[in-house]
Amino acid sequence: MSAAPSVSVLLPVRNGLPALARAVTSVRVQSWGDWELIAVDDGSTDGTSEWLRAAARADARIKLVAQPARGLVTALHAGCAAAQGRFIARMDADDECHPERLAAQVELFERNPEIGVASCLVGFGGDRQANAGYALYVDWLNSLVTPEQIALNRFIESPLAHPSVLFRRELLERHGGYRDGDFPEDYELWLRWLEAGVRMAKVPRELLIWHDTPGRLSRSDPRYDPEAFFRVKAAYLAQHVVRLGRREVWIWGAGRPTRKRAAHLEAHGLKIVGYVDIDARKTGKAVAGVPVVSPEELPEPGAVFLLGYVAKRGAREDTRSRLARRGWHEGRDFLMGA
Template sequence: MPTPKISVTMPCYNCGETVHKALDSLLGQTCGDFEVVAVNDGSFDNTAGILAEYARRDSRIRILSIEHGGVVAAANAAIKAARGRYIARMDADDESLPGRLEAQSRLLDDSPDIGLVGCRIRFGGCRESCAGYAHYVDWTNTVVSHEAISLNRFVEFPVPNPSIMYRRECVNEHGMYRDGDFPEDYELLLRWLEAGVRMEKVDEELLVWNDPPTRLSRNHPRYDVDAFYRIKSVYLARWLARNNPLHPVVHILGSGRITRKRADLLLAHGVKFAAYYDIDPRKIGHVVNGVSVVDRNDIPGAGEAFCLPYVGSRGAREDITDFLRGRGYELGRDFIPVA
């Protein structure tokens, strides 16, 4: 077989109810120069049979069967077997819209400085019962440029994993997914950004991101909120060491229990807190573990403090950003959001 331009890597585990839709969406792409590397990760339902049937119908579908080792092992096995110049990720419960591979590969063709591309995504779940996930999807669709992705990397995962396509050189130089007590996809993105990989999104909806109850991010402890903050803190501390002119001292926006719990993870990495800032008069004036809670209006002037907004309630990030910018603070220079 000729070497394809694009390899779509797809871990498959007990996905017999959904994988046919994922494969149909790939076989319906406007770009035909691709292969699908589907890794059957020890499934015990009818996944293997479905994959075999699709492979008989279309030679672009290649199947690897491995003992069940989890999504990281399956994803890395697919990457190792991929032959394409560009490598895309696809989950077996999602659907790629017809122009996805063409649009993403074109962006990589036209922009040699970009290493990884994503796209805007369409939420495929119930917005009423899964409102949190839906709001997250809406937020990711506002983060399109490299600058936006870079400056929002510590808020949430800005480029959903099933939507990515990247150059083979990126994985060769910066490594595949790592296994651990953290979300492997978020860790990879943070690691590649730290290494200088430029990332951009095609400003179009190109993926339907479904939200079944069996989705790993809903059920596995490596994807819970605490796991995200643990790995986030590792990379945030290193980012601060390079970018905070007042390092290791930071000023924390927010003083609630959850804010303090998450911010405290930085202390193990040598970061020091000058103060917490709040707008709640019941908290102002308190001292927590030797750190004072100060009225937000008393924050130092721009250039005299580096701030980390840790308040994650809806609308709070925007409010804090507007407040800091009104005081002359510049995103990335004087503050970076982390919730």
């Protein structure tokens, strides 16, 4: 009986035939040859299943798991159950690996045994002008490399591109795997594992092309709507703040969208006791009995805990700069949440 491979590449797919050959080929040419590819066909009707069966006959390392159309999370569960490797790599049918991807990520694990999830930088495979918002997200994503950067910024947005990760299989048993619900399954997983103390890092090289296709679930599924991100992050952000010994928070940003999104925190036991805003038209007033003050009127660091909920381009950096000049320490005195 042959030994189990060290890496299981998990590729769930539904009707992915147009780009599937490119994705599978990019796995087959990996310099790290000790892998298996678990392709989970989630009820495809375009010939995807037939193509994968033929690929499996040609390469014994490719394994097909076929199921009726039950959705991504069910497909991920089926793939994780079938995987034999010590490490599980994610891959999507419309993306493309660099030949050194698996080797570089395994090496990161070997050099850093305390790391539980290894990711990498990703290339934006789309029109940067037509999809500027997505491209800027990729730029932000690629700025987070170290465990500290990833942990500190996790409440802003998902800090990892799902198809770029390699994680230790043991994490599934220790902290649980993907959950199904009205939220992005990957972001919820990262938040849960990070709160459990799992350290995550990236190989500082571009090892995956993340193609921005019209059919990507993040564009069409309500689970990836911006409000879904705010809902799921609120639960873990509140949990983290309570673990820091705080229950009362100030919110940087007093506009209506900010207040609406920050209100999710109150459903998880936090109390908003103040807002901060740079707009003089808002300061000196109260919103639902909660005062709105200027940055200069903030108490000294340590007296209150602050969450930054500003999302306008450049506003987050400005907020961090203002707080740092006054001696506020990110992670201890404040966190950015949007």
